[in-house]
Amino acid sequence: MTIHKNIQNLMGMTGKLFLTACVMATFACNKTVVNDLPSSYPPDGNGIQGQGRKVLYLILDGAEGKQIDTLSPPNITSLLKTSVYTWIGMSGANNKDTVLPGAWASMMTGYNSDLTKVEQNFDTANLKEYPSITTRLKNIAPDIRTAGYASSKMFNQYLLKDASENKLTENDDAAVSANVIDNLKNDSARLIIGQFHSIAKAGDQFGYRFNIPEYASAVKTVDGYIGKILEALKARPNYANENWLIVVASNENGLIDKNNNGDSTSAYNDTRRNSFIIYNNPRFVAENIGRDGTPSTKGLSAYNDSTLLLTGTGSTGVNINVPDDKHVYDLRSGDSATIAFKFKYVKTGVTGSEYFMNIVGMATGFYSNGNAWSFWRNGNGFIFYISDSKGRYYNIGMNAQVNDNNWHTLSATVAWPKGSNKVHVNLYFDGLIDISDRTVQLDADMTSGKPLVIGHMPQGHSVGNYTDFYVTDFRYWKTLLPYSIITQYNCKNEIPTSSPYYQYLAADYRINEGNGATKIKDYSVNQQDGDVQDPSALAKWYTFNEVSNSVCPSPDQNFYKATPNGLDIPIQIYQWLGLIIQPDWSLEGQYWSNGYNDVQLPDNY
Numbered sequence: 001m002t003i004h005k006n007i008q009n010l011m012g013m014t015g016k017l018f019l020t021a022c023v024m025a026t027f028a029c030n031k032t033v034v035n036d037l038p039s040s041y042p043p044d045g046n047g048i049q050g051q052g053r054k055v056l057y058l059i060l061d062g063a064e065g066k067q068i069d070t071l072s073p074p075n076i077t078s079l080l081k082t083s084v085y086t087w088i089g090m091s092g093a094n095n096k097d098t099v100l101p102g103a104w105a106s107m108m109t110g111y112n113s114d115l116t117k118v119e120q121n122f123d124t125a126n127l128k129e130y131p132s133i134t135t136r137l138k139n140i141a142p143d144i145r146t147a148g149y150a151s152s153k154m155f156n157q158y159l160l161k162d163a164s165e166n167k168l169t170e171n172d173d174a175a176v177s178a179n180v181i182d183n184l185k186n187d188s189a190r191l192i193i194g195q196f197h198s199i200a201k202a203g204d205q206f207g208y209r210f211n212i213p214e215y216a217s218a219v220k221t222v223d224g225y226i227g228k229i230l231e232a233l234k235a236r237p238n239y240a241n242e243n244w245l246i247v248v249a250s251n252e253n254g255l256i257d258k259n260n261n262g263d264s265t266s267a268y269n270d271t272r273r274n275s276f277i278i279y280n281n282p283r284f285v286a287e288n289i290g291r292d293g294t295p296s297t298k299g300l301s302a303y304n305d306s307t308l309l310l311t312g313t314g315s316t317g318v319n320i321n322v323p324d325d326k327h328v329y330d331l332r333s334g335d336s337a338t339i340a341f342k343f344k345y346v347k348t349g350v351t352g353s354e355y356f357m358n359i360v361g362m363a364t365g366f367y368s369n370g371n372a373w374s375f376w377r378n379g380n381g382f383i384f385y386i387s388d389s390k391g392r393y394y395n396i397g398m399n400a401q402v403n404d405n406n407w408h409t410l411s412a413t414v415a416w417p418k419g420s421n422k423v424h425v426n427l428y429f430d431g432l433i434d435i436s437d438r439t440v441q442l443d444a445d446m447t448s449g450k451p452l453v454i455g456h457m458p459q460g461h462s463v464g465n466y467t468d469f470y471v472t473d474f475r476y477w478k479t480l481l482p483y484s485i486i487t488q489y490n491c492k493n494e495i496p497t498s499s500p501y502y503q504y505l506a507a508d509y510r511i512n513e514g515n516g517a518t519k520i521k522d523y524s525v526n527q528q529d530g531d532v533q534d535p536s537a538l539a540k541w542y543t544f545n546e547v548s549n550s551v552c553p554s555p556d557q558n559f560y561k562a563t564p565n566g567l568d569i570p571i572q573i574y575q576w577l578g579l580i581i582q583p584d585w586s587l588e589g590q591y592w593s594n595g596y597n598d599v600q601l602p603d604n605y
Contacts, residue, residue, distance in 0.1 A: 052242050122157075134159070149180055249277045303548050308320070334417070336413070410427075
């Protein structure tokens with residue numbers, strides 16, 4: 001790493017965090033991540049990075065991240081101005097961590113429950129192979145004194161048993177606080193852990209909501225304990241020469257997901273798992289990770305599927321033909337519709353001069369012989385074509401231009417007020433408005449019943465009409481989706497059945513059947529399956545596994561690295577204490593580093 005890079009990293013010039021794993025890795029966003037974890041230290045075992053470094057780790061059961069953010073308790077909030085933190089973290093990266101013992105184990109070991117085997121209890125726990133922080137420190141660095149204080153019996157019995165000092169004061173957070181303060185006054189421990197349970201107790205009894213008085217009161221009380229603990233920390237005689245990492249983190253929030261309302265594709269929407277994590281040091285540059293809410297899988301999770309190469313030129317090509325026996329795609333005065341699909345152009349063989357190439361639609365001609373709608377390719381741009389049966393037609397050119405061999409989404413909304421011949425068209429590219437409220441005049445209903453064609457369609461025109469692209473996730477709603485929903489759904493490869501607009505979904509073709517398929521399934525209630533038409537035996541199925549900034553597929557494991565979560569805490573603590581993290585530990589978390597606010601750049605930088 002160059003000096004220039006080091007200065008940038010230390011300063012946090014852009015306010016971004018440098019996310020690093022235990023070993024050199026390429027993260028799912030296709031950017032190389034530099035491993036800045038130390039690989040060796042001087043013979044004393046700790047190294048200069050460990051000198052004077054100590055950790056205060058406070059665990060708040062049931063302190064749901066978004067609720068705590070809303071309540072803004074003063075002592076927790078006071079840490080934020082010099083913290084790396086998130087309000088939308090997760091208790092772990094699999095569903096077993098939605099129970100408290102599993103969440104405890106993840107944030108104390110750095111492994112998910114599928115490895116620790118901790119779920120509802122510790123009866124099958126494999127903590128020998130996947131030890132807690134205190135056990136690992138006892139085994140590899142016995143000179144590091146640790147202290148742990150808990151208000152839950154299981155936490156103390158299984159996760160603090162190897163601490164240099166541990167005390168259980170069951171169901172008594174005030175006593176936990178007193179014990180932590182006493183240690184800060186009288187002990188030399190380098191790692192102090194305090195586990196508080198009263199917020200979870202209030203949440204279980206009354207509900208996990210900021211506006212429930214009992215829950216808010218419990219948060220206020222624990223925040224008061226934290227305030228007194230911070231006072232005791234700063235009152236230590238040698239505090240000015242010590243270097244403390246303060247970790248305040250939560251975990252699981254009861255057994256009911258309050259947001260079970262439509263987007264099951266992301267565990268970030270599961271309120272049971274919504275945690276917060278604060279990494280604080282007086283020198284840290286503040287960074288709120290995920291300040292914009294639930295992260296998207298865009299650029300994180302791989303789009304892993306297959307689809308059909310829609311290729312052809314002139315009268316020969318491959319397409320998907322969908323007979324519209326149920327007249328799904330008819331449009332009459334008083335109707336509205338929303339059309340959306342993903343596509344990817346293949347660069348090879350396509351020139352910018354090609355136009356009037358069908359992507360998706362029903363129009364068999366590009367002038368008056370339409371009585372239908374279609375999306376066409378126009379060079380590197382697009383045309384939305386719409387016409388009636390009386391010779392009136394419109395080619396609405398879009399502003400977007402594409403020739404990048406990446407996935408994108410095209411959408412259209414068509415609103416035809418009853419009793420009017422004025423039709424309002426909006427066009428969208430990657431979920432953003434491209435053409436707003438283009439008004440056209442139609443003098444007759446569009447009720448031809450023509451088949452929907454996805455892919456090559458001979459147009460009888462003199463141009464080459466070379467077709468070479470992929471289409472997935474074609475959807476047609478018989479309603480006008482709001483802009484906010486179009487933006488939300490534009491990149492998704494699945495629409496949850498609990499969506500309030502699912503009842504209007506009249507066609508849903510994923511086009512991922514795979515090699516040899518001749519039928520394309522319609523997942524909507526209409527079940528109008530399509531036929532692969534390939535008279536010249538050109539059909540080829542393409543299997544892909546790629547990360548795209550325009551597609552947000554169902555999350556894979558990388559998605560849960562978008563924000564800090566409980567798995568990351570052990571690796572953060574080991575690193576702060578100056579320990580060498582061995583590859584054979586195979587920790588599942590990752591290290592979050594940030595710039596320091598007191599590093600000065602040279603004048604000529």
